[in-house]
């Protein structure tokens with residue numbers, strides 16, 4: 001029997017967003033990093049913008065995991081991620097300028113796919129052709145690059161090591177331009193990153209050398225062996241559950257599985273090896289881009305959230321749509337991800353509101369429900385509970401017990417509504433402004 005006993009492997013923990021992205025994943029991954037040997041991104045690409053602040057410095061990461069600031073921790077860009085060498089090169093330069101060393105502490109999966117300049121071109125022409133039905137894409141080429149992956153036309157990091165890379169690149173480029181011509185007479189008129197397409201393509205080609213210098217791995221073997229050796233791994237999500245390709249408000253979603261299941265595909269981890277699932281949410285809600293948002297505010301309160309919370313996109317600079325916390329979506333996200341503990345961000349932004357509203361159900365086509373309807377749109381109305389607000393500025397607070405009674409009541413109300421404990425409350429963008437309960 002001995003031989004049949006399974007070897008005990010460390011399980012991989014997961015941190016992911018429970019709303020429409022920008023929950024503060026970067027900040028919390030950075031805070032948790034000292035407790036992990038490896039941080040691994042499992043999906044998405046440079047549509048992500050993860051902000052980390054400490055010692056008066058601010059960094060925004062798009063492709064590189066947020067564990068990069070701790071020299072002891074390895075960072076892995078998994079097979080489920082899509083990589084734009086141009087963006088990655090800029091990110092590496094930004095880190096170098098900030099005094100952050102990147103070398104053997106960053107590993108890239110050979111199976112991760114490449115975002116080509118023509119993917120960005122296609123993203124732009126598809127968005128334009130949708131008119132007022134546009135997704136509000138970040139225009140980073142995400143949809144077209146994942147489309148090529150699924151239709152078995154993609155180029156992968158491992159292809160950079162092969163002799164026929166250039167031929168494969170040319171073939172993809174031609175195919176994409178043929179498609180683009182159906183939407184635009186002259187693709188050269190479309191600018192990418194503020195450059196002409198041709199200038200961008202040249203910059204992209206030049207950036208390949210930075211990517212080639214990074215250490216490549218068969219990350220599924222690397223991570224599974226690390227787990228067997230007892231290493232602690234945290235998987236870092238990008239975007240949020242409500243932008244998931246299957247479970248988000250389709251078609252106003254991104255093109256990857258942002259949920260816990262994405263960890264299995266995006267890193268090569270068996271479901272039984274998933275450990276804790278940290279679900280992160282803002283004390284209110286935001287969304288960038290188009291699509292349903294039942295608790296969206298169009299009044300003064302929404303403006304206050306945007307201003308106080310500095311709700312402008314980390315990747316595109318676009319103003320984020322703001323609204324009250326939405327319990328039904330939170331419960332939905334907890335169910336889909338098997339969240340074991342919650343992390344509540346930006347509690348400080350709610351200071352000064354006399355009353356805080358929380359959606360506890362929806363009225364959809366005249367029927368009361370606490371489930372997200374298939375076609376949630378302008379006709380889905382949020383049904384609210386009122387909570388008493390607090391005046392105190394939370395910025396310098398460090399202990400949960402010292403927080404205003406109304407905030408503690410707000411946290412308790414959320415915990416009781418969703419049935420999962422809140423273990424961390426964040427009260428400011430800095431690493432230090434993080435309160436463990």
Ligand code: GDP
Pocket residue numbers: 017021022023024025026027048049050051052053308309310314345346347348349426427428429430
């Ligand atoms: P991510 O994409 O989930 O990593 O989140 P983003 O970085 O796009 O957006 C979160 C924004 O909120 C960033 O500007 C953070 O610096 C900031 N932030 C994070 N936590 C807090 C907090 O508790 N309070 C405030 N005021 N800002 C925060």
Ligand code: IMO
Pocket residue numbers: 017020021022023047048049050135136137138139140141142143237238239240243252253254255288289290314
């Ligand atoms: P992080 O990781 C917020 C949104 C876009 C758009 C939709 C599709 O920083 O939380 P895409 O470029 O993926 O085709 O855009 O998804 N979106 C995000 N919103 N945070 C993100 O990432 C996002 N990544 C994509 O605004 O509505």
Ligand code: MG
Pocket residue numbers: 021022023048049050051314315
């Ligand atoms: Mg972001």
